[in-house]
Amino acid sequence: MTTPFRALFCDLRTDDIIDSLPLDHVRFDDRIGCGGALTGRFALPDTETAGRAEAVVPARTAVWVQRGGNIWWGGVVWRTARHGGPAGDALEIVAATWDSYLDHRILYAGKESDTAVDQLVLARELVEQAQAQPNGDIGITTSDTVMSGVRRRARYADSDLTRIGEALRQLADRRDGFEWHIASTREPATGYRTKRLDLGYPVLASELPDLEYSGPGAVLGYAYKYDGSRMATMWRSRGGRTGGAGHLMSHVWEITDVLHPADADLTWPRLDGASEDTDCGRRETLDSQAQDALRAAWHAPASLDATVPLDAGTDPALLGRHVRLRLEEPWHDGGLDRRMRVVGFAVETPATGARETVRLTLGAAAQAPVAAYLPAPVSSR
CATH class of the missing domain: 2.30.300.10 (Baseplate protein-like domain - beta roll fold)
Structure with missing residues (x-):
C-alpha cells in the first residue's frame, strides 16, 4: 500500500507543531533559484476535524510535507479555502516554498557599502538581515563555508524599498552569478527539521x-x-556608478550600443531585450555583459x-x-x-x-x- 503524504503544520516563527493531517489532491514542485508551490486538501469529516483546521492560519503557518519519515517539501501557507458540498467538507491549502517569505520582507533600512564582498557573503547577509529584525526570524540557517571569488557591493538604498527575495534573485542572475535554494531537510546531527540556505558557484x-x-x-x-518568451534578437545594457553623498547621491549612467547576433536569421521578428547593472559604470565591462546576455537570449536551449x-x-x-x-x-x-x-x-x-x-x-x-x-x-x- 502506498504511504500517503502527510502535512505537518507548524508555527512559522517557532516551528512548534500545530497538527498533522493526511493530504490528498496533492501537487507540489520545487526548483533551484525560484522555489515552488503546493496545493492540497484534507477532509473535514466531523466537527472535531473542522475545529483543528481553524488553526491553519495563512501567513503564519508553516507546512512540511512528509512521507514515510522523509521530508519532501516545506513552505508557508498563504491561502486556504473551506469547501463544502455533496462530496463532503474539505480544507484546501495553497503554500509556497520558504523563499516566498523573503518576498514579503523589505530592506526598510537599506543596505549600502563601498566595500566589495564575495557575492555569496552578500547573499547570506541579505537573509541574515531579514531574520535579525523583530519577529522576522523563521529559522533559515546559513553557512559561511562556501565562497565564489566574485565580489559585489551592496547598493540597496532605504528609499528603494527592495524586497529581499527579489534582491537575491537579481544578485544570482548577474553575470558570473550563482545558484541558491532553501532546502527543507533534517539537521544531520539531530534529525530535527531545518530550513537551510544552500549557495553554489557556479551551480549547486x-x-x-x-x-x-x-x-x-x-x-x-x-x-x-x-520557450520563446525570453528570446531576444536585439539587446542593450545600462550601467552606472554612484556619485555624490548622502541623500544627494545620484547615478551617472553608461549605456551600450544596440547589439544584434551576428548569426541572426533576418526573417525573425524583432525581439528587444535589455538589462541593467547599477554597480558597473565601465563601458567595456557593460559591452561584454551585453554580448553575453544577447547570446543567452538568442541561443536559449x-x-x-x-x-x-x-x-x-x-x-x-x-x-x-x-x-x-x-x-x-x-x-x-x-x-x-x-x-x-x-x-x-x-x-x-x-x-x-x-x-x-x-x-x-x-x-x-x-x-x-x-x-x-x-x-x-x-x-x-
Missing part, C-alpha cells in the same frame, strides 16, 4: 551517486520544451522533462543531483545518452489506482570544479 550540485533512467523502462514519458515512477530510486534529495538519462527517441542519432542535473521537480498524486510519478526538469551537468555540493539529507528522525 549533489555528491550523491548518479541516478540512472532509461526509456523505454523507468522513463514513462519525456518532453522537450522550448530547450529544456527536458523526464517523468519517472515515484518509487524508481527517487527520494527528496533530487535538486542538484545528476541523472544518466538514456532515451530511444528520434531527435538524436542513436537516441539520447546524456548526464544531466536535476534543476527542478514536480509531484502530483494521481487518481485512485494510478501510478505515482515525479517529473524531473533536467539541465546541463555541473562542470568541475563546483564551489558547493549539496549534502545528503537525514531521511528520518
